[in-house]
Amino acid sequence: MNMKDVIGMVNFHSSPLIRPLCDSRSLGSTSFLGRYALCDFALSNFCNSGIERVGLLVKDHERSVLKHVGSMDSWVHNTKTGQMRILFNEAACNNPELNTDLNNIKENDWILYDSNADYVILAPVHIIAPIDFRPLLEKHIANKERITVLATKIDNPKEEYLGQDILSLDRLGYVEDIRQNDGSIEGPSLASMGVVIINRTVLADMIHQFLPKNPYLHLGGLVYRAAVEGIYKVKCEIYDGYSRCFDSFKHYMDYSFEILEREHFDGLFRPSWPIYTITQDTPPSIYSETANVSNSFVSNGSTVEGTVINSILCRNVKVAKGAVVRNSIVFSNTKIGEDAVVENALLDKYGIITRGHHVSGKEDDPIYVEQGIIL
C-alpha cells in the first residue's frame, strides 16, 4: 500500500452549527486548548498517516479557515509532493442547503476524475481523536471493501455524539441500519465518527448517479444509501481510543476542561502522534511575582499577574494583578483588568474586561462573551 494513492479530505461541512461560538468562524477553525484549532487534529492524522494530498472541504467562514492554515505547509512532510488545497463551492455560497460536502467535491471534481488516487479518506473536523488511517486502509484494501466507515462505542447517546449517525451492524461487521442520534436513543450504541474510506471510483460513480436526483445529498446520506439501500456493502471498523464529538457549546467547554485531567490528556496527545499547528511566533508566557495559577493551560504570549484556576488561556491573554479567572476559557488577545473576576465563562477574542468588573456564568451553564467586547 502506498499512501500516495490516497487523497485525504478534511470535512468542514459535517460540523454542527454551534452558536454563538461559530457565528464568525467555522468549528474547524475554532480555537482549542489555547494552541490549536479543531481542524489540526484531522490534518495531523492525515500527516502522521503519511497522507500528503489533502483537500480541505471548506463550507463557509473561509477567511477564518485560511487565516489558520496559512501557507498550509505545517501539515505536510514534503512541501513539494505534499499538497494541501482549499476546496470551496462558491456557487453554493448563498444557498446553505446546497452547500454540502458532496456538492463541494462535485464542484472540485478534478479530484475525482483527474487524479490517479485509488482511495479517498474523509474525516470531519468536529470529532477529534488520534487516528492512524494506515491500518484501516490496509484492511479496506485486503478485504476488497468499497466503503469503510469508522465508529466508536458510546455509553450514553443521550449525552454524546448528538446529531451523529448511530450504526447497527450485521454479524460480519457491515452496516445494516443507520439512525440519526436525536437524543432519544437509549443505552450503549455505536456512533459513527464521520470517517469514510471510499474507493475513488465508487465515490465518483455515486456522486454521478445520485446527486442529479437529490442535490441536497451529503456524505452521510450517501453512506446511508449505500448501506441501507444495499447498493454497496459498508464495512464498519471500531475505534476504541480517545475521541470526542463537539456537538454543543456545553460540550465544547466540557471537552476542553476535561483535557486538564492527565488521563484524557494522554489519550489525545500521544508521544508518537504529534499534533501540528501553525506557528504564531509569540514569546513564552510570562508570570509575575503575584501570579497564582493552578490546573490550567497557558499559551505563549500570555502575561499572568493574577489568579488563574481550572482555566485555559489562549495566546496573548493578559490577566492583571488581583484579577481572578476561574473555570473559564479565554480566547486570544483578551485583556482582563485589575481585580476583575471571570468565572464559568468563555471570553471570545479581543475582549477587554475592565478593572473590577465581574463576568460570571453558572457552573453548569457557562456564559459566552462575544469577541471584541468591552465590559
Next chain:
Amino acid sequence: MGIKIAAMVLAGGKGTRLKSLTRKTAKPAVSYGAKYRIIDFPLSNCANSGINHVGVLTQYESSELNTYIGNGKNWGLNGVNSLTSVLTPHQTEEGSSWYRGTADAIYENLDWLDRLDPEHVLILSGDHIYCTTFDEMLARHIAAKADCTISVIEVPWEEASRFGILETDEKGNITAFKEKPKNPTSNLASMGIYIFDYKTLRAELIADAKKENSQHDFGGDIIPTMLSEGKRMISYTFKGYWKDVGTIASLHQANMDLLLSGDPEINLFTVQASHRIYTEDTHAVPQYVGPKAKIRDCLINQGATILGEVDHCVISDGVVVQEGAVVRNSVLMADAFIGKNARVNSAMCGPSSFVGENEIINEEAKDIALVSKTK
C-alpha cells in the same frame, strides 16, 4: 544588478566558557529565553530590517547549527529575492583551511558576496542577544558616506577595559580604537556590529589576507588598519539591551533579565510588537500547570509541565517539574526533568538534563550550578 546590503553573521565561535552547554553545540545554537536559540536574535533582527541576504559563517560543532539555519525558513529568509546560506570552511583551488579569524571567514567567502554584489555589508556576531533593526544605523552609514560604521554601546567605565573601546569626535567620527585598554579614555564599546562599504571591505580583506603577521580579525586587524589609512569611519550609538554572553553566569543572568522582576526597560518582549523574534517551530503540547503548582516570576514556554513550585525561572518546552519539587532562580532548558521533591537552586539545567527524586542541587547557591547529567 546588485543588492543594497547583505549580512554576514559570524557564528563559528566555540564558547568554551559555557562548558558542557557548548561541548556538542555551537554557542549561537545555545538555548535562551525558554524558546529561542541565541542566533535567533541577530537573524530576526536582519529579517525585521528587510535584510534578506544572509550568510552564516559556521565552524565549531556546526552540524546542529547548520541544520537549524537551513534555508532561513524559521526567520522568513527563504522568500523571493532572499537568500540564506550556511558558509562553512571549504576546499578551494588554493587549498583548504579552517577560518583563521573573523576577517578571514569573510575573505574566504568573497565569491559568495561578489555574486550578490552588495553596496554594503553588515557584519554581525551570531552570539549576541539584542533586539533591534539596523535601519537607522544603515541610514547613518549611507548619509555619512562612511567606509565603515561601527555600532557602539556605552558601558560602565569600570568595565570599559574588558571591551574594544572607540574614541570619537563630537560628530561621531572614530578617532581611535583600542582593544581592551588598561586606562580607557572612553566608555564607547564596540559591539562587533559593522557596516562596511563593500568595495572598501573587499580591498581591505584581500590586503589583510596577504599579511603574515595578521590575526585576520576585524577588531584586531581590519579596523586599526583602516583607521591608520584614514578611511572614513563613524560610530553609531546603540540604545537598548545588548548582551554578549560568555559564561554560564552571564547566560543565566541574561535569562533572568527577561523576567518581569527585571528592568522592564530591558525586557526583550516589550519591543516584540513590531520586532518579533522568530525561532524554530516545535510541535509542543500546551503548557500545563498542575493543581498543586506554584509559579512566581517565571517565563515558561509551551510544552512545559509544571506540577511543583517554580520561582524566578526560565523554562523551555518539554520540561517537567514534578510534584513537590522546588526550583528557584534557575534556567531549565528543553526537556529537562526535575524529579519529585527535588530542590534546585540557582542552576542552569541543560537540554534533557535530569534531576532525580529528592535530589538537591546547589543548596548554598554561591554560584550558578550547571546540571548536564542526563538520564
